[in-house]
Amino acid sequence: MKRYITRISWVTRLIASAVVVLFSQHALAVGTDAGTTISNQAQVDYNVGGNPQTFILSDPAGNSIPGDALTSGALATTFVVDNRVDFTLVESGFIGHTVVTPGQNGEFVQFTLQNHGNSTQDFRLVATNLVGGIVAGQTDTEDMSGITVYVDNNGDGLTTATDPNFVEELIEGDSVDIYVVATAPVTMANGAAANINLQAIVADAGGPPGLGADTTDDAGSADTAGIDVVFAEGLFASGGTVFTLGDGILDAQDGFIGSSAALSITKTASLISDPFNGTGADRKAIPGAVVEYVISVANSGAEVAEDIVITDTLSTEITIVDDYFGVGGEVQIDNDGAITLCSQEAPDTDNCSFAAGALSVGADSAIDVDPATTLTITFRVTIN
Amino acid sequence: MKTIQRLAIFSALALFTTGAVAQETAQEVPTGHLLVKTIVQKEEVVIDDNGDQKVQLVDARVVVPGDEVIYTVTFQNISDAAADNVVITNPIAADLVYVDGSAFGPGSNIVFSVDGGQTFAATNELSVTENGTTRPAEPRDFTHIRWQMQNEIPAGTQGVARFRARLQ
Numbered sequence: 001m002k003r004y005i006t007r008i009s010w011v012t013r014l015i016a017s018a019v020v021v022l023f024s025q026h027a028l029a030v031g032t033d034a035g036t037t038i039s040n041q042a043q044v045d046y047n048v049g050g051n052p053q054t055f056i057l058s059d060p061a062g063n064s065i066p067g068d069a070l071t072s073g074a075l076a077t078t079f080v081v082d083n084r085v086d087f088t089l090v091e092s093g094f095i096g097h098t099v100v101t102p103g104q105n106g107e108f109v110q111f112t113l114q115n116h117g118n119s120t121q122d123f124r125l126v127a128t129n130l131v132g133g134i135v136a137g138q139t140d141t142e143d144m145s146g147i148t149v150y151v152d153n154n155g156d157g158l159t160t161a162t163d164p165n166f167v168e169e170l171i172e173g174d175s176v177d178i179y180v181v182a183t184a185p186v187t188m189a190n191g192a193a194a195n196i197n198l199q200a201i202v203a204d205a206g207g208p209p210g211l212g213a214d215t216t217d218d219a220g221s222a223d224t225a226g227i228d229v230v231f232a233e234g235l236f237a238s239g240g241t242v243f244t245l246g247d248g249i250l251d252a253q254d255g256f257i258g259s260s261a262a263l264s265i266t267k268t269a270s271l272i273s274d275p276f277n278g279t280g281a282d283r284k285a286i287p288g289a290v291v292e293y294v295i296s297v298a299n300s301g302a303e304v305a306e307d308i309v310i311t312d313t314l315s316t317e318i319t320i321v322d323d324y325f326g327v328g329g330e331v332q333i334d335n336d337g338a339i340t341l342c343s344q345e346a347p348d349t350d351n352c353s354f355a356a357g358a359l360s361v362g363a364d365s366a367i368d369v370d371p372a373t374t375l376t377i378t379f380r381v382t383i384n
Numbered sequence: 385m386k387t388i389q390r391l392a393i394f395s396a397l398a399l400f401t402t403g404a405v406a407q408e409t410a411q412e413v414p415t416g417h418l419l420v421k422t423i424v425q426k427e428e429v430v431i432d433d434n435g436d437q438k439v440q441l442v443d444a445r446v447v448v449p450g451d452e453v454i455y456t457v458t459f460q461n462i463s464d465a466a467a468d469n470v471v472i473t474n475p476i477a478a479d480l481v482y483v484d485g486s487a488f489g490p491g492s493n494i495v496f497s498v499d500g501g502q503t504f505a506a507t508n509e510l511s512v513t514e515n516g517t518t519r520p521a522e523p524r525d526f527t528h529i530r531w532q533m534q535n536e537i538p539a540g541t542q543g544v545a546r547f548r549a550r551l552q
Binding site: 030031032034036038039040041042043044045046047048049050052053054056057058059060061062063064065066074076077078079080081082083084118222223224228230232235 | 414415416417418419420421422423424443444445446447448449450453455457459460462463465466467468469470471472473474475477479480537545551552
């Protein structure tokens with residue numbers, strides 16, 4: 001039986017964790033503010049019988065009383081500019097999957113939400129693990145835990161406990177960065193992806209501080225005087241040419257990718273000699289024959305595999321060749337060229353132990369296997 | 385709010401045709417020769433019973449930036465005398481941009497202003513000076529539209545002036 005344990009250093013921090021500082025960007029307001037009253041009043045001048053008459057102003061219901069608005073009571077023809085909800089939600093900051101080591105927390109994926117509408121809006125945010133599916137070429141096989149949303153309302157580029165998990169009062173044209181922080185599974189495999197979906201739901205601004213209620217489409221009760229809602233998210237993204245009514249909800253995806261050790265282990269047995277044929281070509285695996293075992297642990301991953309322990313259950317029909325590598329040296333440990341020997345004799349503090357018919361290597365002091373290196377354990381036995 | 389008063393009076397007259405008090409009040413309101421009305425609408429694509437797309441004008445209930453609205457001014461001669469030299473002047477709201485070529489009015493000569501309604505001229509005669517350079521006026525420069533009716537409006541008849549504008 002073979003067993004290996006990897007534990008990755010918590011201090012490993014990769015370039016991707018460099019904090020990207022982006023402040024809220026101001027852009028030109030997009031369109032006339034919702035709620036603006038647009039007025040129009042025509043004036044008609046005329047003569048009757050060659051004599052100029054007092055002008056008459058228009059009224060939505062018709063007016064025939066001459067004179068100014070005060071005199072005639074004529075009203076302007078008005079409408080109120082309605083709320084065109086339009087926004088974009090895109091991956092930002094480090095583009096591509098954020099690298100995480102197994103169990104790592106504090107890493108984030110970043111999104112930017114920009115309000116292209118004509119009204120200040122709140123946005124409710126929901127971040128979830130995608131189950132399956134491909135994001136940026138990476139197929140989702142892992143799930144993050146402790147997914148937490150931080151909205152960088154203060155523009156400091158940092159995720160702090162006081163950052164809200166919703167977008168508060170984002171004015172027309174402005175954008176804000178959103179960080180989704182999560183913890184990688186402790187077993188996250190090297191190269192495995194955990195994809196994240198962030199959903200933004202437009203919500204009503206104004207009112208007391210805090211997230212407003214989800215904005216609802218009141219097209220059914222639309223009127224000329226009040227502010228109606230038109231869900232046109234995607235209009236800006238399309239270059240203003242496609243006006244497909246939406247639902248005030250947008251999704252964007254990003255993900256984390258595991259950076260871990262990736263170990264493979266092999267064990268080979270070579271017949272060295274037998275008591276009759278020596279090392280000759282006719283040697284046989286008969287009692288008294290010598291067999292050399294080589295256990296190889298290769299790390300093809302990106303991280304150091306730490307605290308490796310290799311356990312090899314030995315047959316009761318074999319006996320370790322004593323002092324094969326010299327006095328007190330029954331097992332050779334070759335860690336990428338760094339060779340140590342260990343012994344089956346007591347005291348058992350030399351990183352090998354032979355307990356209950358099993359060889360255990362690495363129990364007494366840590367063995368780390370660097371990326372792209374191989375740990376080789378060699379010992380010889382005789383067949384009983 | 386004399387219009388409201390007056391509407392109320394008409395209602396009263398309809399109910400009490402011999403109402404002396406109401407008649408006296410009505411006589412205090414001077415009435416001109418034309419009934420002038422402005423409505424604002426927008427185009428809406430609807431699917432008719434045959435499944436065909438049809439564009440129709442509806443009330444401008446829902447208007448968001450980028451939408452076009454259509455203003456229609458009607459002027460009905462409600463007097464016994466013909467009105468002549470009828471001129472309709474319509475400002476274009478600051479948040480609206482006139483849609484080029486959209487002004488329409490049967491029997492009218494249409495001119496525009498780029499100076500807040502002080503002077504009017506045909507579109508190709510208007511220019512704007514910005515930062516010391518003069519360029520031909522564009523629709524976004526127009527502040528007012530004026531329809532100069534070429535013919536008199538006989539008693540009992542109605543004229544119409546219309547234009548489109550896009551909400552910025």
